[in-house]
Amino acid sequence: MKCLKCKSNQVSTLDSRSLEKGNSIRRRRICNVCGQRWSTYELPKTMVDFYEEQMERLFELEQFQMASSVYKGGSGKAKGTAWTKSETDRLIAMYFEQQPLREIAEALSRSYMSINKRLCYLRKNGKLKIS
Ligand SMILES: [Zn+2]
Incomplete structure (x- = not known):
């Protein structure tokens, strides 16, 4: 694993x-060069598969709801609202507790798309490690 800040x-x-x-x-984790600290999480591959499947289904559902205009635009936050650190921590915690995505989205007042994007981002940045 490389340091997120100085590589x-x-x-x-x-x-x-x-x-x-x-x-x-x-x-x-701590970087011995620049002192940067961060957390990483490891989870079983089966859990990732479980979420990916859910994610796909929810995404399809969301697309359908938007298309049929019964979609009310989530419950609050506008599209593209920046994630705060505490929201991210909550997302990660709920993800690892295997909470259903629907509940995660509701708890954070975000769309499935938004949750999905954030998880992809976290994964790309090595915050969610798959073992
Ligand atoms: Zn560093």
Whole structure:
């Protein structure tokens, strides 16, 4: 794993902790070069598959709802609202607790699309590691 900030390979793990259901692990990382700290999460591949399938279905549903104009535009936030750190942390926590996406979207007042995009982004940035 490389440092997110300076891309150095000199990264240490501060601590590892099993999350609630015991099938995922959270690690605190620190860069030995620039001191950047962040967390990574590891989860089983089956869980990722589970979410990807749900995500696809919800996305289709959302597209359908928008097309048939019964869609009320989620419950609040406008499209493209920036994610705060606490929202991101909540998303990650709920994701690892295997909460249904519908509930995650409701709890964060965001659309499935928005949740989906954020999870893809987190994955790309190495915040969600698949083991
Ligand atoms: Zn660094």
